[in-house]
Amino acid sequence: MEELFVGWLKEYGYSILFLWSILEGEMGLIMGGIMAHTGDMNCFMAIFIAGLGGFTGDQIYFYIGRFNKGLIQRKLRKQRRKFAIAHLLLKKYGWPIIFMQRYMYGLRTVIPMSIGITKYPAKQFAAINLLSAWVWAAITITPAYIFGAEILDTLSIAKQHWYFALPIAGGFLFAIHWYFKKLEDYFMHKRRNRNS
Numbered sequence: 663m664e665e666l667f668v669g670w671l672k673e674y675g676y677s678i679l680f681l682w683s684i685l686e687g688e689m690g691l692i693m694g695g696i697m698a699h700t701g702d703m704n705c706f707m708a709i710f711i712a713g714l715g716g717f718t719g720d721q722i723y724f725y726i727g728r729f730n731k732g733l734i735q736r737k738l739r740k741q742r743r744k745f746a747i748a749h750l751l752l753k754k755y756g757w758p759i760i761f762m763q764r765y766m767y768g769l770r771t772v773i774p775m776s777i778g779i780t781k782y783p784a785k786q787f788a789a790i791n792l793l794s795a796w797v798w799a800a801i802t803i804t805p806a807y808i809f810g811a812e813i814l815d816t817l818s819i820a821k822q823h824w825y826f827a828l829p830i831a832g833g834f835l836f837a838i839h840w841y842f843k844k845l846e847d848y849f850m851h852k853r854r855n856r857n858s
Contacts, residue, residue, distance in 0.1 A: 675703050676711045683715025684722070688802055695806020696813055705807045712803060713796035716764065720774045720791050727778020734775060744769055748776035760787060761794040 675697055682690030691712050698705035727734060748769060751759045763773035777787060806813060820826075 676707065679703075679708060680711050680715040680718075683712045683799070684719035691799060691802040692806045692813070695803040696810045698803065698807045699810025699814075705803065708807075709796065709799045709803050712799035713792070716795035716798055717788075717792045720763075720795070721788060723771050723774035724778040724784070724787055724791070727775035728784070729778075731779050734779065741772060744772045745776050745779075748773045749780075752777060752780065752782075757786070757790055760790045761797075764794060764798045 675694070679690055679694045682693075694703060694708040694712055695705070697703040698708050751769075751773070755762075759773065760777065763770055766773065774787075774791075
């Protein structure tokens with residue numbers, strides 16, 4: 663199964679990278695960087711394609727917000743807290759939040775949708791979004807390209823000693839989740855204090 667997956671990556675690498683960048687991102691970009699390191703992809707082409715994928719994904723979320731405001735408010739009630747935080751961030755920081763939203767765990771899809779709900783100019787969002795997507799692709803793929811051998815060695819060790827690797831990876835993911843949850847609480851607390 664693993665050999666089949668690697669074969670698909672080698673044959674359809676750019677298409678998979680584009681689609682993966684629309685849907686999620688970082689893991690696909692790291693994989694793209696490693697494949698550039700092994701010579702199965704061109705590093706600059708991988709950055710270009712991944713940036714276009716990230717751009718396309720956020721444009722889709724933006725237009726979902728722009729043309730489906732009522733539907734979003736009905737269907738995403740559980741996400742209301744995140745939408746409130748996204749609006750706060752946009753009001754406080756303006757356009758840089760469009761640039762930074764790719765690095766904000768838990769808010770990456772919510773921020774473009776919440777910007778789409780506002781009257782923020784679509785052309786301005788698209789221009790910042792495209793630049794942001796290429797920067798995001800470059801700063802994720804380039805280190806994976808440079809340190810490809812070390813990453814492959816680490817993955818090989820992790821595969822052999824999965825009983826250590828899984829708890830470490832789980833702890834790392836929990837720490838990221840905990841940090842961004844605390845950040846959300848901070849912004850909501852600030853908003854309540856302002857409104858009271």
